[in-house]
Every structure is written in structure tokens, then in C-alpha cells.
Amino acid sequence: MAATGTLYIDKKSPIHSLDGSIKLLMLLVWTAVAFMFIDIRVFLALIAGGAFLIRMANITFKEVKPLVVFLLIFTLFNSAFLITITPAYGSELIGQYTPVFNILGRPLTYETLWFAVTLSLKYLSILPITIIFIFTTHPSRFASSLNKIGVSYKIAYAVNIALRYIPDVRDEFVNIMHAQEARGVAFRKGEDSLINRFKNYNTILIPLVLSSLNRVEVVSNAMNLRGFGSEKTRSWYNGKKYGKFDFLAIALLMIGAVAGILINKFYLSGFWYPF
Structure with a gap:
């Protein structure tokens, strides 16, 4: 990364x-x-x-x-x-x-x-x-290039955010898994059977979804405070x-x-x- x-x-x-x-x-x-x-x-x-x-x-x-x-x-x-x-x-x-x-x-x-x-x-x-x-x-250059060929800047910016937060979601997944391991939940080979290890990944799913939703709300509020979407067009620093x-x-x-x-x-x- x-x-x-x-x-x-x-x-x-x-x-x-x-x-x-x-x-x-x-x-x-x-x-x-x-x-x-x-x-x-x-x-x-x-x-x-x-x-x-x-x-x-x-x-x-x-x-x-x-x-x-x-x-x-x-x-x-x-x-x-x-x-x-x-x-x-x-x-x-x-x-x-x-x-x-x-x-x-x-x-x-x-x-x-x-x-x-x-x-x-x-x-x-x-x-x-x-x-x-x-x-x-x-991501930012890609968003500006999409906007340049006629894609709405709102959609282009959504793509930009999605590309930027994929690694963050991956890192959050790893952090939650380590937290669950500290509580004794088995994820690694030799710690439990294969079926149980797959079941244990369910303990990551709900915290990951809640964390992602919280991240979405924070970003959404920040964009609203900056007046995102109030204008029909916008300029791009990386265009x-x-x-x-x-x-x-x-x-x-x-x-x-x-x-x-x-x-x-x-x-x-x-x-x-x-x-």
C-alpha cells in the first residue's frame, strides 16, 4: 500500500x-x-x-x-x-x-x-x-478524469472515496481480528478446526460493518459542512x-x-x- x-x-x-x-x-x-x-x-x-x-x-x-x-x-x-x-x-x-x-x-x-x-x-x-x-x-486524478469525460463530479468523488477507503477497511479488518485474537478467538492454523475458524470470522463482520458505517457518517458530515454538492460544477486540483x-x-x-x-x-x- x-x-x-x-x-x-x-x-x-x-x-x-x-x-x-x-x-x-x-x-x-x-x-x-x-x-x-x-x-x-x-x-x-x-x-x-x-x-x-x-x-x-x-x-x-x-x-x-x-x-x-x-x-x-x-x-x-x-x-x-x-x-x-x-x-x-x-x-x-x-x-x-x-x-x-x-x-x-x-x-x-x-x-x-x-x-x-x-x-x-x-x-x-x-x-x-x-x-x-x-x-x-x-484516486483523485481518476475522479477528475471521470468528471472530464462527462461523469457527474458527485459520482466521480464517490469513486475517489471508495478507492481511498479500501485499504482503510482492510486495515480495520486486521485490527479487529487482532483484538478478537487477544480475547482468545482462533483464526490461525492449528488453533482450532477449519470449520470453527471460518465461523469465528463472523465475530469480525459486525464490528467491521459498524466501523465502516461510522466512517461513512463522519465523511458525510464533513462534506456537508464544506457545502459539497451545492454547485453544479467544481474544479480539480489534480486535473x-x-x-x-x-x-x-x-x-x-x-x-x-x-x-x-x-x-x-x-x-x-x-x-x-x-x-
């Missing part, structure tokens, strides 16, 4: 210099292209391209490790759920049936395993651009105009979006299974 109390990491790079609205457009276009395909080759290309952009942004693995670990765990659970519930789904997609072994009395096929890997890589292909958007976009690199990024995004649509329509439509 950056010293500003946000997830933004302040560094000098071409990616950091991009306007926040451009990076939002990058996220939307990248995600749309990823969801056009069910082809592992496309996802590997997106992951490689995303890794290059992350390197360009000078972001290290240590700085983004929690987000990466969370998404890896999510994809593993998603794949395990898919394989358990629909072990022959991949075979139904391509009309080819190659059984491996039985799961809950139903045969699991190679085609379903390939589909599960493909689906996991689809989610992972969105991870690099998500990292870039979250960790290279300053800036689009630069040459922003226009270059827009052009590349348009080319990428058109290329994705054409490739999906004429070359790589449907689920790709090489065997």
Missing part, C-alpha cells in the same frame, strides 16, 4: 502518466476482448502482453502479491467446482468424449479438464490489466489535459478492439481444443 493510504503505487512510468479514464477504457476493452474467446492461445497472448505492461509500469510481484494470490485461489476453486459439478461439459461443447476417471459416479473427460484450464487462464488474463488499473491510478501518450493509447485500444472482433468472427470463434 502506498503512503497516501491507497493502493496506488507512486512511480514514474509511461503507464502511470496515462489519464485515469484511458486506463479505465483499457480495462473495459481488455476484459471485453478476453470474454469474446474461449481459446487458450488468446489468453496466453493477453497474459504475456499484460506482463509486459506491468514491467513497463515498474510494478514488482511483492507489491501485488495479495491480489494475485486471491485470484489464483478463486480460479482454482472455480475450476474445481466446474469439474465436480459438470465433469463432461467440455465434451458437450466439442462433441468429443475422452474419459479420464469418475467423479461422484460420473466420468470426467480430458475435454472438460482442458476447458477448466482455458477458463482459469481467461480469468488470469484479466489480472494484469486489473493490477495496472488499481496500482497505477491515483490535467490529455497528452500525446493518451491519444496513442486510445488509438492502440481501438486497433486492438477491432482486431479482437475480426479475429473472433473469422478465425478463432468457439472453444479451441487441439487434440
Whole structure:
């Protein structure tokens, strides 16, 4: 987490210099292209391209490790759920049936395993651009850029506050957990069974919600005292105009979006299974 109390990491790079609205457009276009395909080759290309952009942004693995670990765990659970519930789904997609072994009395096929890997890589292909958007976009600059493209400054400021308080909520969660541990509530491995440890997280939920509501009330009162929302427009301290690199990024995004649509329509439509 950056010293500003946000997830933004302040560094000098071409990616950091991009306007926040451009990076939002990058996220939307990248995600749309990823969801056009069910082809592992496309996802590997997106992951490689995303890794290059992350390197360009000078972001290290240590700085983004929690987000990466969370998404890896999510994809593993998603794949395990898919394989358990629909072990022959991949075979139904391509009309080819190659059984491996039985799961809950139903045969699991190679085609379903390939589909599960493909689906996991689809989610992972969105991870690099998500990292870039979250960790290279300053909340205040992003709010001003949203307002610049026509979004109401009230909505833009709400987005700004949400991005700023995500780390605070995380820190509050950790503080409450430590307070509960001091009272003898078990959260760590070896202290209690897995089921009981999951149940113990309920002791964090209510204090966290109450703390968040109290934080919302404090911020709301402070904004009301300053007359927020009384004017139709407002100025931005962090506002800036689009630069040459922003226009270059827009052009590349348009080319990428058109290329994705054409490739999906004429070359790589449907689920790709090489065997």
C-alpha cells in the first residue's frame, strides 16, 4: 500500500502518466476482448502482453502479491467446482468424449479438464490489466478524469472515496481480528478446526460493518459542512489535459478492439481444443 493510504503505487512510468479514464477504457476493452474467446492461445497472448505492461509500469510481484494470490485461489476453486459439478461439459461443447476417471459416479473427460484450464487462464488474463488499473491510478486524478469525460463530479468523488477507503477497511479488518485474537478467538492454523475458524470470522463482520458505517457518517458530515454538492460544477486540483501518450493509447485500444472482433468472427470463434 502506498503512503497516501491507497493502493496506488507512486512511480514514474509511461503507464502511470496515462489519464485515469484511458486506463479505465483499457480495462473495459481488455476484459471485453478476453470474454469474446474461449481459446487458450488468446489468453496466453493477453497474459504475456499484460506482463509486459506491468514491467513497463515498474510494478514488482511483492507489491501485488495479495491480489494475485486471491485470484489464483478463486480460479482454482472455480475450476474445481466446474469439474465436480459438470465433469463432461467440455465434451458437450466439442462433441468429443475422452474419459479420464469418475467423479461422484460420473466420468470426467480430458475435454472438460482442458476447458477448466482455458477458463482459469481467461480469468488470469484479466489480472494484469486489473493490477495496472488499481496500482497505477491515483484516486483523485481518476475522479477528475471521470468528471472530464462527462461523469457527474458527485459520482466521480464517490469513486475517489471508495478507492481511498479500501485499504482503510482492510486495515480495520486486521485490527479487529487482532483484538478478537487477544480475547482468545482462533483464526490461525492449528488453533482450532477449519470449520470453527471460518465461523469465528463472523465475530469480525459486525464490528467491521459498524466501523465502516461510522466512517461513512463522519465523511458525510464533513462534506456537508464544506457545502459539497451545492454547485453544479467544481474544479480539480489534480486535473490535467490529455497528452500525446493518451491519444496513442486510445488509438492502440481501438486497433486492438477491432482486431479482437475480426479475429473472433473469422478465425478463432468457439472453444479451441487441439487434440
